[in-house]
Amino acid sequence: MSVIYTAIGTATGREGRARTNDGKLDLQLSRPVEMGGDGAGTNPEQLFAMGYSACFASALSLVAKRMKVDASDASVTAEVSLLPLEGGRYGLGVVLRVELPDELQGEVGTKLVETAHEVCPYSNATRGNIPVDLVIE
Structure with a gap:
């Protein structure tokens, strides 16, 4: 690779x-x-939140271009939580809040966000490792 x-x-x-x-x-x-x-x-959680939100916004833009829709007014907010795990370990949980313009609400917006989640390197790195919830606003 x-x-x-x-x-x-x-x-x-x-x-x-x-x-x-x-x-x-x-x-x-x-x-x-x-x-x-x-x-x-x-702190590391804030840095992760900024990186994930920027990366996801980039993936959203790429997917929007492929879908031939305008997502230039979209924004992504990542909420990264530090969570206690068994045995004194720690983990992360993420909520990605994707704010889409009115014209991208509904089925098109859902497809856009779900496809961006498949493309985004942060999403691919976290998939199956930590909970990531997608919220479309």
């Missing part, structure tokens, strides 16, 4: 820094207040 692109990032933990090798991102990390932290920086 040939590689299209490789992103490289390094982090020093939940309460440290995260940086990309090209210097375009350099972020302070901290635990959210809900987890006993000061909430001063961002």
